[in-house]
Amino acid sequence: MTSPDRKPVVRRLFHLLYGEPWWHLATLLASFALCGYAMAQLLAGDWRGVLEWAVGAAVVHDLVAVPLYGSADWLLHRAVRGSRPRSPRRIAVVNHIRVPAFVSLMLLLVYWPLISQDSGAQLRYATLLDAGVFRTRWMAVTGVLFGLSGLHLAFRLWRERRKAPV
Amino acid sequence: MKVPLPRPNELWRSPLRGPWLTSVLGAVLLVGIPVLFVTGLLSYAAYNPNLSHVNDKTPGKGLLGFYLFSWPTHPYWLYRLNQGVHVTLGIVLVPVLLAKLWSVVPKLFALPPVRSVGHALERLSLLLLVGGGFFEFVTGILNVQLDYVFPGSFYPLHFYGAWVFVGAVLAHVALRLPTAVRALRSRDFRAELRTPTSRTRPEPPDSGGLVAARPADPTISRRGLLGMVGLGSLALAVVTAGQSIGGPLRGTALLAPHGRSPGTGPGGFPVNKTAAGAHIRPQDVGADWQLTVSGAGGSVRLGLAELQRMAQARAALPIACVEGWSTGDQHWEGVRLRDLAALVGHPDDPPGVFVESIQLTGSFRAVALSAGQVRDGRTLLALRVNGADLTPDHGYPARVIIPGAPGVMNTKWVGRLTFGATDFPERT
Numbered sequence: 001m002t003s004p005d006r007k008p009v010v011r012r013l014f015h016l017l018y019g020e021p022w023w024h025l026a027t028l029l030a031s032f033a034l035c036g037y038a039m040a041q042l043l044a045g046d047w048r049g050v051l052e053w054a055v056g057a058a059v060v061h062d063l064v065a066v067p068l069y070g071s072a073d074w075l076l077h078r079a080v081r082g083s084r085p086r087s088p089r090r091i092a093v094v095n096h097i098r099v100p101a102f103v104s105l106m107l108l109l110v111y112w113p114l115i116s117q118d119s120g121a122q123l124r125y126a127t128l129l130d131a132g133v134f135r136t137r138w139m140a141v142t143g144v145l146f147g148l149s150g151l152h153l154a155f156r157l158w159r160e161r162r163k164a165p166v
Numbered sequence: 167m168k169v170p171l172p173r174p175n176e177l178w179r180s181p182l183r184g185p186w187l188t189s190v191l192g193a194v195l196l197v198g199i200p201v202l203f204v205t206g207l208l209s210y211a212a213y214n215p216n217l218s219h220v221n222d223k224t225p226g227k228g229l230l231g232f233y234l235f236s237w238p239t240h241p242y243w244l245y246r247l248n249q250g251v252h253v254t255l256g257i258v259l260v261p262v263l264l265a266k267l268w269s270v271v272p273k274l275f276a277l278p279p280v281r282s283v284g285h286a287l288e289r290l291s292l293l294l295l296v297g298g299g300f301f302e303f304v305t306g307i308l309n310v311q312l313d314y315v316f317p318g319s320f321y322p323l324h325f326y327g328a329w330v331f332v333g334a335v336l337a338h339v340a341l342r343l344p345t346a347v348r349a350l351r352s353r354d355f356r357a358e359l360r361t362p363t364s365r366t367r368p369e370p371p372d373s374g375g376l377v378a379a380r381p382a383d384p385t386i387s388r389r390g391l392l393g394m395v396g397l398g399s400l401a402l403a404v405v406t407a408g409q410s411i412g413g414p415l416r417g418t419a420l421l422a423p424h425g426r427s428p429g430t431g432p433g434g435f436p437v438n439k440t441a442a443g444a445h446i447r448p449q450d451v452g453a454d455w456q457l458t459v460s461g462a463g464g465s466v467r468l469g470l471a472e473l474q475r476m477a478q479a480r481a482a483l484p485i486a487c488v489e490g491w492s493t494g495d496q497h498w499e500g501v502r503l504r505d506l507a508a509l510v511g512h513p514d515d516p517p518g519v520f521v522e523s524i525q526l527t528g529s530f531r532a533v534a535l536s537a538g539q540v541r542d543g544r545t546l547l548a549l550r551v552n553g554a555d556l557t558p559d560h561g562y563p564a565r566v567i568i569p570g571a572p573g574v575m576n577t578k579w580v581g582r583l584t585f586g587a588t589d590f591p592e593r594t
Contacts, residue, residue, distance in 0.1 A: 019282020024341065028287045031337030035294050038329030041226045041322065049317025050301075054327075057300035058293065066271055077385070091363070091385050098386070099394050106261050106398040107405065111421040113313035122312040126438050128428035128559070137420045141405070 069105075073098070089157065096153040100145035107138060178272040181381035182388055184369030185349035186358075188376060190392065191266040192346055196339065198259045203332050205252035209488060210325060212237045212245050212572050217518065218534030218588040221575075223321030230329055239542040242569035246486035249572075250410030253490025256306050257406050261398030263303065265391070267296070269376070276375050291337050298331030310489040311423055345374070363387045409491040412484075424491030433557035435485070435493040438573065441558040444525040446579050451524070451563055457547075461585035463511015470563045473549060476501045481544035487573040498567045500548035503540045507585045516540050517586040521566055524581035530574045534588045535566075544569045547580060 014022055043050055076097060081090040113119045115138045120131030211234050215222035224231075238244065280286045305327065309320045316323055352369075366384040369377050386394075408419030419425030424436045441451075456467045479502045486492035507516030518537045525531040539545055548567045549556065556562040561578025568576060584591055 018284045020284030020288075024284050025287070027337050027340045028291055031291060031294075031333050034333035034336070035298075035330045037228075038230060038326045038333065041224070041228075041230075042326035042330060044226065045319075045322065046317040050323065050327075053304070053317060054297035054301040055293070057304055058296045061267065061296075061300065062271065062274055066268065086383070088364070095386055095390065099397065102261075102394055103398050103401045106264075107401060107421060110257055110260055110307055110402060111311070111405075113308060113311040114421065114423060118315075119308075119311050119313035122314070123423060125443055126312055126440065127424065128437060128440060129423070129426055134421055141401075141420065145401075 089160075092153065092156060096149045097146075100142070100149040103145055104138075104142040107141060111138065176378075176380045177275070179378050179380060179382040181366065181368040181378060181384045182386070182391055183269055183272065184377045185345065185372050185374060186353045186369055187388060187391070188266065188269040189346040189349040190355070191262055191269060191395070192342070193350065194262050195259065195266060198255060198262070199332075199335060202252060202256055202259070203328060205248050205255075206324075206328055207233060208248050209245075209252060209572070211235060212248070212570075213575065214534070214536050214539075217536055218520070220530075220532050220589070221534050223319060224325045226322075227325070230326075236536050236538055237571065239539055239545070239569040239571075242483055242544065243486075244570045245572055246410070246484050246492045249486055249488060249490050250407075250492060253306070253310055254403065254407050254410055256303065257310075258399045258403045260303065260307075260402065261395045263299065265395045272378075273375055288341070291334055294330060295334035295338050298327060298334055301327045302331050310491075312489075359389050359392075361387055361389060363390065406490075412492060412494040422491070423489070424487075428559075432552035432554035433560050435496060435560075436491060437559045438487055438489070439528075439578070441562075441579070444523070444528060444531075444579065446525060446558065451558070451579060455524075455563055457564060457580060458582040459506050459510050459585075460583070460587075460591070461507060461510030461512050461516075466509055470549070473501055473547070473564065477505060478549075479505075479543065479546055481546055481567065481569070483544060483567050483569055485573045485576060492573075497552050498546055498548040499550040500546040500564065500567075502543055503535075503545045503547060503566070503583070504543070506547060506583060507540060510585060512585050518588065520584040520587040520589065520591075521577045521580060522582040522584075522590070523577050523579045525579055530577070532590065533566075533575045533577055535568065535571075535575070539568050539571065540585070542569055547583070 011022065018025060077085075077094055080094045080097070081087065084090055108115060111134065114123070114131060114134040117131050117135070123129055123131040210224070210231075213221045213223075214237050215224070215227075215231065216234050219225060280289065302324065305316050305320060305324050308314070308316060309324070314320070363384050363386055366387045368381040371377050371379075404418060405421040405425075406419055408415035408417065409422040409424040416425060416427070427434050427436055453469075456469050457473065459466050459468065478499050481498050482495040483498060484493050484495050503519060504512075504516050507519070516537065517540070519535050519540050520532065521535060522532045535545070545568045546566070547564050548561075549564055551560060556565060561576075561580070564580045565578040566576050566580060582591075
């Protein structure tokens with residue numbers, strides 16, 4: 001039987017200095033070797049631009065986007081559930097706003113270049129297609145999503161009321 | 167008076183966060199990201215980059231090109247399928263990726279920020295993972311919408327960025343897979359899908375710091391959260407996939423760049439480079455236009471009428487773009503490249519060909535095709551499509567069409583074909 005204390009001294013010393021087992025370091029070093037090899041080429045051109053984009057995207061997501069959508073969700077809860085925070089009906093209303101808003105924002109996020117017409121001129125030039133349609137289409141899809149969600153909510157509330165004891 | 171500040175792990179109060187939820191989302195990405203990576207590598211191979219420098223936008227690839235092989239012409243829809251999967255799946259995974267990051271966000275702010283040397287290295291690796299992942303998704307999504315704002319040419323950025331990302335993914339999977347498997351086994355997935363909000367409880371406290379120290383009351387179930395993410399992915403699939411599947415579904419691709427055709431009639435299918443955009447003037451492709459064909463046996467110059475008098479072959483082939491959109495099979499008519507090779511001294515087993523457009527500048531105005539591509543009887547110098555002459559935007563008077571190759575290799579407004587060459591004749 002080998003107890004943890006019977007581990008070779010070298011391994012214990014390594015763990016003390018490094019904080020993780022040896023294969024943790026081996027895995028990371030192998031990964032860094034591959035990443036570094038590719039990164040040498042990735043950064044061969046406009047290295048500053050590439051670093052700004054990669055690190056910038058992570059920072060914008062973690063420090064701007066997450067707090068932003070977190071607070072938006074919190075505000076939605078405050079606005080809808082304010083006086084009766086435990087009411088299941090109010091929570092249902094929140095979710096019937098949350099879900100279509102989430103889906104609509106996903107579409108907006110992915111198709112921002114077309115919806116905002118950021119690449120409109122390039123699109124027209126290369127494909128002969130009108131880039132002006134995307135904003136209207138996104139708004140229409142958003143409207144349909146909220147409409148369906150609203151109908152579903154109305155149906156749920158109606159069914160609940162019918163079931164509720166008089 | 168001292169007011170106790172909330173500890174960072176008390177800021178994150180969602181009762182849904184926990185190893186199980188993170189592992190479910192991780193499992194989806196564990197299937198999706200390898201598919202994206204492999205289809206991406208295949209897409210690079212489809213350009214036959216080892217054939218010529220004009221085919222290769224990442225000549226510094228070194229060992230990263232270890233897997234390259236001569237791209238086949240069978241099945242003719244191979245590139246169409248590959249690229250439709252790559253682009254559509256990448257877009258569909260965006261909500262999953264963001265949900266996964268949401269589920270682990272408390273770890274970013276965990277204190278102390280660095281516990282040991284090993285922890286510091288792991289956080290560095292996570293920066294490569296998250297930064298590399300964002301870089302790949304953002305450059306891909308911008309490129310398919312022709313929004314070229316990223317710092318450099320798309321091909322090297324997306325190719326080398328993919329290897330950095332995958333290097334970090336491999337380490338992350340190796341270090342986290344045991345934890346993820348344990349977490350997935352800790353709850354019954356189907357039971358979770360039957361659990362409403364009222365019965366949703368936080369996962370038991372974990373050593374990784376994902377489960378909230380002071381969880382709020384649930385306002386949505388895990389089923390609800392996964393459903394919402396799935397609905398986001400489904401919505402993206404619906405407004406995107408039609409530009410690749412085509413047919414009646416093209417109209418459902420409401421937000422995709424190629425959800426419509428630019429016109430009607432025989433030449434009404436999508437284009438991505440117009441005659442005006444390529445600076446092709448009417449006089450360049452008028453009655454004086456001639457095609458120069460060269461090979462081991464000399465050179466010939468052929469006008470449009472002479473080409474039309476040669477044996478005409480037919481092939482039903484799609485145009486499939488690296489950007490993920492494609493057309494259905496179009497009915498092309500023209501001269502087989504191997505028949506043109508026979509005119510200039512290659513009667514049997516013709517070699518590859520170097521194809522040049524009369525377009526003077528711009529990417530992919532010339533391309534090198536492999537011997538396999540030339541020998542396939544469906545590889546044509548097309549003069550007509552869908553029963554009519556080519557339109558100017560589809561390459562009038564003559565364009566190349568190859569089964570299974572990326573759209574941009576089907577050179578339009580062809581001016582010269584050099585059999586046995588892999589570079590501009592002036593340069594060799």
